[in-house]
Amino acid sequence: MDFSARATIRDLAKAAGVSPTTVSHALNGKGNVSERTAERVRRMAAEMNYRPSEIARGLQQQRTGILALIIRPFRTLDTVLPNGVDYFLRVVGTASLAAMENNYTLMLVDDPSRPGVPFGAQAADAYIVTEPYENDPVLTYLSQKRKPFLTLGADPARKDAFISIDEGSARDVELMLSHLTRAGAGRIAIVTGTDRNQWNLATLEAARAWLDTHGQEPLVMSVPEVEGENAGEAIVDEFFGAADRDRPDAIYCLTGRHASGVVRAALSRGIRVPQDLLVAAASGSIQNRVESPTITTLDLKPEEIARTAVECAIELAEGRPLQAVPAPPPATLDIRESTTR
Amino acid sequence: MDFSARATIRDLAKAAGVSPTTVSHALNGKGNVSERTAERVRRMAAEMNYRPSEIARGLQQQRTGILALIIRPFRTLDTVLPNGVDYFLRVVGTASLAAMENNYTLMLVDDPSRPGVPFGAQAADAYIVTEPYENDPVLTYLSQKRKPFLTLGADPARKDAFISIDEGSARDVELMLSHLTRAGAGRIAIVTGTDRNQWNLATLEAARAWLDTHGQEPLVMSVPEVEGENAGEAIVDEFFGAADRDRPDAIYCLTGRHASGVVRAALSRGIRVPQDLLVAAASGSIQNRVESPTITTLDLKPEEIARTAVECAIELAEGRPLQAVPAPPPATLDIRESTTR
DNA sequence: CTGAAAGCGCTTACAG
């Protein structure tokens, strides 16, 4: 029934009949405290519902308890929470909760190198940077400032320079392209975004390799992510405007919204999906599950990635070296109407 | 080129040739500092890129700089970031950014009264509680603990007890029901969720009043939010299993996923949408924009609500009384195929 | 095994 102030370490020390030092030692398992004393302190702490002030601890230990999440493509997307790009939202939500469970607080940050950024953006204990660009200045900044950070997707120009969870693996590409082949595709076109990040670049590279191995000429196109569904017309123009022999019988888009646009553009020209053309996306969005036809996508497991990233970030924040660079979870296939004949 | 520690108030004081006290006064506009001195301090601060430690300030002022966002329906939804329920995601994203812009950090919190909650969840400077339930224990807890908070949607049992941004206004109901009428509806059925929150209860009440005014018998049903699209069958059974004279020619669901389910269930029974049945939703989700037929929804402006909520929460956090209880932004209508004959 | 003291970087009564 204590409606007022929270108990401090002094209150607890007094109640347990010891000094604040001993309380601190007992609760943090430091120093040499007799088990009898430690037990008494812990019991009193529970009884008083004592919770050490992270603020005071932070001041002492020069920590803020803040984890910063920097979503690099944020500004290239058309709204703050872009429709159809739920990948990042799932990352944010899961990361927030994972951080909280570990007594950290997650802060969505724009660009920490910008002058006048809020304190927390500058003073986070560790940073998670999603989809860094080639030679990304944010990574350069963080590394110069000696801030602990990891990236989701490597900086394509500095692959092994920083800790990162890789993206666009050959395994995921293989998963989708062999599915398309089994579904009847003989000539697969690839559509990436134009952002220079590992996701686009590594996927493209892996796809080229796969196509080469399987004797297919690469049919490749890059379209700005921000065009979303509107890109469909241009993509279909590109691949179906040319002579017959060049036409693909499957289009694999990295972003779900491009795939949606492709389906619509194809249907409007009498190209049937999936009968005449298979369409699939790598990073799916909700709409791909409900539009007609539904579109096959990869499930890239953003929740798992977010959770792993937060756990790694906390290790870094607390000064523990990472045992191993974490591997991304294997994607799985969500097969839907657009690739089911 | 300072790669190491940040400047502290002492560094700045030394550089400006004054005491830390004077620095503090000058930068915070307190005390009486000569304009000449203040100007010098500000100039040096900018030069050294001095940023006061929010941690130290927080310890001193007993503030954490944390705003907690409690999404009450969180656990009743089927995943952490439920598909089709993008309303909350848009709130979270916008609130995160708005908080950051004001030097606060937003923390997604589950239940702050649960024993063992993280520090931040217990020590936030202010709380925002979305969709509280009737006699919500979380509100009781916060109010007993004297924590500043506001709610998005009032506690239906304690309407004026706490600061809240109202939901389910008669104006929004009127907007949708008169649209349905103009679109040809003569007998409108209403489907709410089962959570006992203001959104469900106030909307239902306003809808009943509207129907009464317009000479329609109320055709009403409540279905658990968590059933999502699966609820469609039961809803259509309910309204189309009965004798002819009771059948609605329009169904208005509060949640977008229910509306999706209704459309699917109706179509599978040969009830055409919109020809035989108009369908609309209040809280739309992405899928309603892309499924076929697309479904008419209200845009409840979650971004605006989130931003307003954060601004109010900060006022409360900093001990300033709210000038006025904020009004929710008026919803607008997104008319789509499901109500266009 | 235990505790007094200093200090993390600020703010704020108070004295001058």
Next chain:
DNA sequence: CTGAAAGCGCTTACAG
């Protein structure tokens, strides 16, 4: 108008 001092709630060398 300016600054020395105390204190916010912790942690950690250090002394006993």
